[in-house]
Amino acid sequence: MSPQKKTISFELNGRPVTAEVATHHTLVELLQNEFDLFGARESCAQGLCGCCTVVVNGKPVSGCLYLAAFVDGAKVQTVEGLASDDKLDPVQEAFIEAGAFQCGFCTPGFVLMTKKLLDAHPSPDDDQIRHYLAGNLCRCAAYPEIVRAVKLAATKRKTVAA
Structure with missing residues (x-):
């Protein structure tokens, strides 16, 4: 059948x-x-x-x-x-600039969740970032770089909006 x-x-x-x-x-x-x-x-x-x-x-x-x-x-x-007109989204740019990945397997999920986080909390602190992204796992343990990327993305989004 x-x-x-x-x-x-x-x-x-x-x-x-x-x-x-x-x-x-x-x-x-x-x-x-x-x-x-x-x-x-x-x-x-x-x-x-x-x-x-x-x-x-x-x-x-x-x-x-x-x-x-x-x-x-x-x-x-x-x-x-996320990218438009051959330009990466500020979150994608931030992940690249901060080196917030090693193997890259988990990166797409982190990028999408970061975008949702920044939509809800444009200037998150470390605790908000860790709490919001708690459902995403990085087996390479690039967590410090991911937190840096989220903060950089927040700054980039503010610059783009200004």
Whole structure:
């Protein structure tokens, strides 16, 4: 018996898309297999590490657990959708400038969560940063650089807004 399929339509990084998905496929599988977007990565398969973070209707979700069929009619943003006009988002720039990664596997999740953090708290202190990013794990332990990157991103965003 073949898996049941569903046709879904949604906004992906600002553009309308349609896909046919098996009802048991996750958002990460959809993004990788149908749209060649590999920023959200499955690592723990339990929604505990943050590597699979995707923003759906403005809220971060664990793409390894979130069923693809659930994004029907939604707005989905991935790390690939942050850059515009061939210019990186200030958060992406800050992570590069601060060297806030080693292997880079967890970086897309950290970048998306940092963007959400700065949307809610434009000038976070160290405790707010650590608390907000607690659901993201870096196996290389680049945490001091990540905190530096968040602070740098906050400064960059203020400069861009001014």
